[in-house]
Amino acid sequence: MNKAKKIVFILIYIIIFFSVDVFAKYNCKYELKAYKLTRDTSEITYTILRNISEDEYTNQDVVLTIDLNKPVYEIDGFTISEDRKKLSRTISENEEKIIEVEDISGNRKEITYTVNNIDKIPPEIIGVENGKVYNSNVTLEYKDNIGIKNVIVDKYSNLKLSVNDDYYDTESYKGTDLTDTTANIRVVEHPKNTKYYKYYINNQFKGETTNTQYTFTGLKKGTTYTIKVEAIDENKNVLQTATRNVKTKMFSKISATKNSSGTFAVTLTGIDSSIDNVVAVAYTNLNNQNATYPSIKSNRSLSVTFTAQAVTGDVQNGYYYFHLQLYDNGNLVDTACCNVIFKSTTSSSTPGNTLYKLVSNGNYQIIVTDLAGNKTEKYITIKK
Numbered sequence: 303m304n305k306a307k308k309i310v311f312i313l314i315y316i317i318i319f320f321s322v323d324v325f326a327k328y329n330c331k332y333e334l335k336a337y338k339l340t341r342d343t344s345e346i347t348y349t350i351l352r353n354i355s356e357d358e359y360t361n362q363d364v365v366l367t368i369d370l371n372k373p374v375y376e377i378d379g380f381t382i383s384e385d386r387k388k389l390s391r392t393i394s395e396n397e398e399k400i401i402e403v404e405d406i407s408g409n410r411k412e413i414t415y416t417v418n419n420i421d422k423i424p425p426e427i428i429g430v431e432n433g434k435v436y437n438s439n440v441t442l443e444y445k446d447n448i449g450i451k452n453v454i455v456d457k458y459s460n461l462k463l464s465v466n467d468d469y470y471d472t473e474s475y476k477g478t479d480l481t482d483t484t485a486n487i488r489v490v491e492h493p494k495n496t497k498y499y500k501y502y503i504n505n506q507f508k509g510e511t512t513n514t515q516y517t518f519t520g521l522k523k524g525t526t527y528t529i530k531v532e533a534i535d536e537n538k539n540v541l542q543t544a545t546r547n548v549k550t551k552m553f554s555k556i557s558a559t560k561n562s563s564g565t566f567a568v569t570l571t572g573i574d575s576s577i578d579n580v581v582a583v584a585y586t587n588l589n590n591q592n593a594t595y596p597s598i599k600s601n602r603s604l605s606v607t608f609t610a611q612a613v614t615g616d617v618q619n620g621y622y623y624f625h626l627q628l629y630d631n632g633n634l635v636d637t638a639c640c641n642v643i644f645k646s647t648t649s650s651s652t653p654g655n656t657l658y659k660l661v662s663n664g665n666y667q668i669i670v671t672d673l674a675g676n677k678t679e680k681y682i683t684i685k686k
C-alpha cells in the first residue's frame with residue numbers, strides 16, 4: 303500500500319469513527335406518526351337582522367345582516383366580516399332572494415330573505431295645483447299606495463289666536479276641557495315664515511315653543527287676563543304680534559260622554575259658590591232640548607242627562623253640542639260648552655283616498671305624509 307492510499311484510508315477511518323461517536327452520543331431517533339382527519343358536518347345556522355323593523359314602513363335603505371354560527375365563503379353582493387361569520391347588504395328597493403352559503407368543509411345552506419317595507423313614493427295631493435289662487439271652495443283629495451299617516455292643512459296669513467272660549471268647531475268637533483286655574487291659547491293662523499312663538503300673559507313672558515298651543519297655569523277663577531303671542535322667524539325677528547283677552551271659568555271642568563244609544567251625560571264640576579242656577583241646552587243638527595236646574599249640589603257639581611229625540615238618519619252622522627248657562631241671582635255670568643260625537647264622519651285614511659274641504663279665504667300650506675315618512679307639500683290661496 304503506497305503512501306497516498308494510506309492517507310485516504312486513514313481519513314475515511316477518522317470520518318467513520320467520529321460519525322459513530324456523534325450518533326452514539328446524541329442517540330437521535332425519528333418517529334413517523336399518522337393523524338386521522340375528521341370532516342365538519344354540522345349544520346350552518348343563521349339569524350337575519352335588520353336596522354329597521356320589518357313591521358314598519360320606511361323611506362330609508364334597509365341594512366340586512368345575516369349572522370352565522372361559523373365562517374363561510376364570500377357571497378356576491380354582500381360584505382363579509384373579518385371573522386367571516388356576518389354577511390351584510392344595503393337594500394334600497396324591496397327584494398326577495400335566496401342565497402346559498404358554504405363553509406370550509408363544504409356544508410351548504412340556502413337562506414331566504416324578504417324586504418318589503420321600503421316605500422320611497424310620495425303621496426299624492428289631488429285637486430289643487432301648487433301656487434294657484436282659487437276663487438271658490440276647494441276639495442282636496444289625497445292618497446298613497448301604502449297609506450297616509452298625517453295630513454296638515456296649515457292656514458297662514460295674519461297672526462290669529464283662538465282661546466278656550468272658541469269651542470264651536472263643526473269641522474273637527476273639538477270639545478273643551480277647562481279648569482279655573484288654566485287658560486289655553488291656540489294659534490290658528492300665522493305668517494308664512496314663522497318658526498316659533500313667544501307667549502306672554504299680562505305682559506309677563508312665559509315661554510317660547512314651536513307648538514301652536516300654550517297653556518297658562520296658576521290663574522285665578524273668574525278673572526280676565528290679556529294674552530300676547532309673538533310670531534318669530536328663523537332670524538329671531540318678530541313677524542307679527544296678536545293679543546286676546548281671556549276670562550277664566552267659574553267652574554273646574556266640563557265633560558260629556560255618550561252612555562248609550564241616544565243618551566248623553568254632561569258633568570260640570572267645581573262650580574263657583576256664587577252660581578245658584580244652571581240652564582242646560584243640547585243642540586243637535588235637527589233641533590234643541592232645554593232643561594233648567596234651579597239648585598246646585600253641595601259638592602258643587604252638576605250632572606245633566608239628555609235623551610236625543612232621534613238617533614237615526616242624519617243624526618247618526620252628527621254631533622250634540624252642549625251649552626250650559628251659569629246664573630248668579632238671575633244674571634248670566636258664565637257658560638260651559640262642549641261637543642259629543644254620536645258617530646264619527648271622518649273617512650279612513652289608510653290606505654286610499656280621503657277628502658278635505660277648504661271653504662274660507664286665506665293662504666294654505668298642505669302637507670301629506672305617508673306611513674313611510676314620504677311627504678308631499680303644496681301651497682294654495684283661496685280668494686273668493
